[in-house]
Amino acid sequence: MDKRILISKSARETRVAILENGELVDFFVENFETSRSVGNIYKGEVENVISGIQAAFVDIGQEKNAFLPFAEVSDPNTAGSLITYIEDDNTDDLQQNTKKKSNRDLDKVKLKKGQEILVQVIKEPFGEKGARVSTDLSIAGRFIVLVPYVNYVGISKKIKNREQRDELRQIAKEIKPKGMGIILRTVTKEADREALESDLNSLLTTWDKIEEKVRKLPAKTLVYQDMSTASSILRDVLSKDVTQILVDNKNLYRRLMSYVKQVSPEYADKVELYKSNVPMFDQMNVEKEFRKSLRKKVWLKNGGFIVIEHTEAMATIDVNSGKFISKTDHEKISLKTNILAAQEIAKQLRLRDIGGLIVIDFIDMLEYENRKKVFNEMRKELKKDKAAVSILEISDFGLLEMTRQRTRPNLLHSVSEPCPLCHGSGRIISKGSLVTQIESWFRRFKSQSKERRVELYLHPEMANYLRLNEKNLIIKMQWKYLIRIKLKEDSTVNIDDFKVFSIKSGVEITDKY
Numbered sequence: 111m112d113k114r115i116l117i118s119k120s121a122r123e124t125r126v127a128i129l130e131n132g133e134l135v136d137f138f139v140e141n142f143e144t145s146r147s148v149g150n151i152y153k154g155e156v157e158n159v160i161s162g163i164q165a166a167f168v169d170i171g172q173e174k175n176a177f178l179p180f181a182e183v184s185d186p187n188t189a190g191s192l193i194t195y196i197e198d199d200n201t202d203d204l205q206q207n208t209k210k211k212s213n214r215d216l217d218k219v220k221l222k223k224g225q226e227i228l229v230q231v232i233k234e235p236f237g238e239k240g241a242r243v244s245t246d247l248s249i250a251g252r253f254i255v256l257v258p259y260v261n262y263v264g265i266s267k268k269i270k271n272r273e274q275r276d277e278l279r280q281i282a283k284e285i286k287p288k289g290m291g292i293i294l295r296t297v298t299k300e301a302d303r304e305a306l307e308s309d310l311n312s313l314l315t316t317w318d319k320i321e322e323k324v325r326k327l328p329a330k331t332l333v334y335q336d337m338s339t340a341s342s343i344l345r346d347v348l349s350k351d352v353t354q355i356l357v358d359n360k361n362l363y364r365r366l367m368s369y370v371k372q373v374s375p376e377y378a379d380k381v382e383l384y385k386s387n388v389p390m391f392d393q394m395n396v397e398k399e400f401r402k403s404l405r406k407k408v409w410l411k412n413g414g415f416i417v418i419e420h421t422e423a424m425a426t427i428d429v430n431s432g433k434f435i436s437k438t439d440h441e442k443i444s445l446k447t448n449i450l451a452a453q454e455i456a457k458q459l460r461l462r463d464i465g466g467l468i469v470i471d472f473i474d475m476l477e478y479e480n481r482k483k484v485f486n487e488m489r490k491e492l493k494k495d496k497a498a499v500s501i502l503e504i505s506d507f508g509l510l511e512m513t514r515q516r517t518r519p520n521l522l523h524s525v526s527e528p529c530p531l532c533h534g535s536g537r538i539i540s541k542g543s544l545v546t547q548i549e550s551w552f553r554r555f556k557s558q559s560k561e562r563r564v565e566l567y568l569h570p571e572m573a574n575y576l577r578l579n580e581k582n583l584i585i586k587m588q589w590k591y592l593i594r595i596k597l598k599e600d601s602t603v604n605i606d607d608f609k610v611f612s613i614k615s616g617v618e619i620t621d622k623y
Contacts, residue, residue, distance in 0.1 A: 123139060124139075151320060248293075256290065266295055441475060459492075562592060
């Protein structure tokens with residue numbers, strides 16, 4: 111399999127695309143204004159405890175208090191203690207920790223207002239909701255996840271070979287620090303003992319620094335910040351399957367190259383700096399596929415289509431036969447369309463990172479066996495997804511209900527913001543993403559045109575945003591692309607759009623490039 115990782119950095123965003131055999135399968139966006147917080151550890155302070163919803167709210171120094179369900183509290187008898195130990199030497203599976211959570215006695219959880227507590231973000235803030243946190247702390251390395259205060263060894267279930275699992279378990283028990291747990295990640299099967307020990311030592315050094323900060327710093331303070339999106343993806347995805355890592359920013363390239371040389375030097379030759387004047391995502395056909403992933407309607411190969419809608423409570427997906435209709439064999443055509451839809455839906459859920467409750471309305475089928483075939487196809491395709499998924503069989507009404515693990519806002523919400531004109535009922539592209547589009551436009555313009563003087567027309571709010579937030583981005587682009595750019599305010603330009611005119615001819619050239 112040809113697997114490529116493309117990393118593109120603009121003034122306000124970092125975007126990461128993962129391609130498998132040329133097909134876009136994963137897309138991540140890190141907006142610098144709302145940077146990633148999953149994995150961060152905070153020394154928090156309990157703001158209030160609400161037994162009615164079996165949860166507490168913790169002040170971690172962010173705009174909104176974090177949400178701590180009692181099920182995410184490590185030990186009911188010592189809840190909130192900054193140092194707690196759980197003895198469990200028999201654990202050898204990643205899912206054992208989840209089982210322990212479900213068996214916790216929630217009635218015995220004791221948290222008090224004003225109590226200091228160490229928590230880790232497990233879900234990003236979303237909408238009006240603050241971050242979701244847990245007292246089950248973990249620090250991920252290249253091969254190992256360090257789990258302080260919990261004495262066990264875990265091995266990824268994706269390592270299937272029994273002999274290999276036994277060998278890795280023995281190594282893990284020998285190197286595991288007393289009173290701590292370690293989980294061996296899937297990529298561990300590519301590592302030797304020396305690499306595992308090196309990774310573990312690095313994690314222990316990090317943990318020592320965290321403990322020192324916990325002792326010295328007051329509550330409501332960040333004590334550990336996880337890696338950036340680009341680095342964390344390399345940490346989690348880099349394996350023998352990856353054939354190339356392309357980065358289009360020199361500073362980011364140097365930083366990522368340094369990281370790869372440190373943790374997996376054998377892959378350093380796969381990291382390359384993209385040098386073409388043509389934007390990398392345009393060159394690799396990613397930009398086109400990315401924009402498709404923001405549309406509600408997605409066409410199927412047979413002329414049918416699916417429609418994806420987001421609501422506050424759930425995501426809904428409707429399957430339609432579209433142009434693919436027949437008066438004589440409705441059941442057969444419905445089955446074929448639903449099979450194609452199941453394949454596309456599984457792909458879109460992963461690509462758009464849609465989480466939470468999802469309801470899919472398949473085309474009605476009369477025969478139970480056909481509904482079973484669609485369900486099995488859906489389940490098969492979802493096995494490619496790294497996120498935890500739970501799925502129910504299709505009901506008599508043609509509805510399939512499922513949940514997908516949500517750790518961060520979906521792709522649509524990552525690159526858009528509420529529309530100020532419709533008060534949140536619709537969405538427009540975010541300012542950071544518009545800056546990315548403008549930069550890409552000028553990069554294309556430089557590579558395809560000999561003109562060097564243009565006028566850039568923006569909505570006054572967007573123009574003001576550039577002046578206040580981008581530290582003379584226009585000047586930077588002028589020097590970078592050797593183009594004279596005059597910034598013009600125009601209230602007739604949509605707030606999520608831009609126009610470019612040639613000073614030489616006075617003609618708009620936006621769509622030309």
